[in-house]
Amino acid sequence: MKALILSGGKGTRLRPLTYTGAKQLVPVANKPILWYGLEDxxxxxxxxxxxxxxxxxGEEVKAKTGNGEKFGVNITYILQEKPAGLAHAVKVAQPFLGDDSFIMYLGDNIIQSELQTFLETFKKQDLDALIxxxxxxxxxxxxxxxxxENGQVLQLIEKPKNPPSNLALVGIYFFSKTIHEAIDNIQPSARGELEITDAIQKLLDWEKPVKACTLEGWWLDTGKKDDLLEANRIILDTQLSPSVKGEVDExxxxxxxxxxxxxxKVVNSSIRGPVIIGENCYLENCFIGPYTSIADEVTLIEGDLEHSVVLKGAKISGIHQRIVDxxxxxxxxLGVANMRPKALRFMIGDDCQVELS
Structure with a gap:
């Protein structure tokens, strides 16, 4: 059994962050989104x-994640020259996958449930696809x-105008080698991509064993800012272990x-959890409210921050209005001159300089 994680695409829904970096490396609770799927x-x-x-x-993903040694696994990187669909990604990866069954995991998804239970179902029932x-x-x-009612899949439709159900496909799939033949027998969709839903539908047309399992826990697709913040909130709520290794003054x-x-270093500041703050940061005269993640090497001086994500090396100073969401x-x-009091909401990309006046 192998695994295929998709970490390509342009990440248009998370711009401007993804103009300069991979969306799968944007951190949730100070860990790249990609790593949650990898650990699952x-x-x-x-x-x-x-x-x-x-x-x-691709080079940024490789530099950040490495060859798998720190995770105790072997990682092979596979270049997809253009974002031509999920089924196209499987087609590109076929030399790596060979005749092995595999899990396909979209790199910007996070789920609460463990994969082991679904993997056992896939193997025991000798399925060609488990969605x-x-x-x-x-x-x-x-x-x-x-x-x-038995979990047998009858039909799959990609982004239908009139959905036949309210059951969405989570970005995690289990496939046997038969999926490669199915992909070879589909055509690009109206948007010019090879859709994995069309490939699974082909398996259904051939009456191959395809089953579905319904997730009971949460599922997070972090493709947009609000989704990213919601993922950050849930992870901090459910997985944060309190620990103070830095210096906090009296x-x-x-x-x-x-x-x-x-x-x-935390100086004359109030921090109300759940909050995670990375290494080598400096906070002075700040209030940090719940559901905030602050990455390494961030400077916050005279700031008021809540329900937000701050990436590595950012500097926020002199803003006395609360920054939220x-x-x-x-x-x-991010700095300030003179302004009228108001709540502030930002989506600011890498290496920007913003001054409010």
Whole structure:
């Protein structure tokens, strides 16, 4: 059994951050989104992992994630020259996958459930495809499945105008080698891509064994800013272990579950968890509210921040209005001159400089 993680694409929904970096490396609770899927796969006992990368961001993904040594696995990087669909990514990866069954995991997805249970179902029932479904309120934005009461998949439709159900396809799939033949027998969709839903539909047309499992826990597709912030909130709520390794002066107050990294200094500040703060940061005269993640080497002086994600090396100073629901890119600088009080919300890309006046 192998695994294929998709970490290509242009990440248009997370611009401007993704003009300068891979969307799968944007951190949630100070860990790249990509690594959550990688760890899920490793937890299922799979050690041969291929990662699909794009020409634009592939080198960054390789530099950040490495060859798998630090995770105890073997990682092979596979270049997809253009984003021509999920099924196209499988086609490109066929030399790596060979005749092995595999898990395909979209690199910007995070799920609560462990993969092992689904993997056992896939193997025991000798399936050609096992798809994972989740009830959603807006099914027309996803691939949608129609299933019977036994979990047998009857039909798949990509982003239907009139959805046959509210069951969206989660970005995690289990396939046997038969999927390669199915992909060879489909044509590009109206948007010019080889759709994995069409390939699975081909398996259904051939009456191959295709089943569905419904996720009961949460599923997070982090493709947009609000989705990213929601993922950050849930991960901090459910997985944060409190730990203070940095320096916190006697004038500061730490309340609730807070993690502070080595080399970080907190001066005359109040931090109300759940909050994670990385290494070598400097915070002075700040209030950091719940559901905030601050990466390494960030400087915050006289700031008020809540429900936000701040990336590595950013600097925020002198803003006395509360910043909420924001994502601040790497090395971005945010300052203030004179302004009327108001709540502030930002989506700021890497290396920007913003001054409010």
């Amino acid at each position: 796969i490793i937890g299922a006992g799979i050690t041969e992992i291929g990662i699909i990368i794009s020409p634009e961001t 994972m479904l989740r009830k959603v309120s807006n099914p027309s934005a996803f691939g949608v499945a129609k299933v019977d 004038k500061s107050q730490i309340i609730g579950r807070v993690q502070i990294g080595t080399g970080t 924001s994502v601040i890119g790497q090395r971005a600088q």
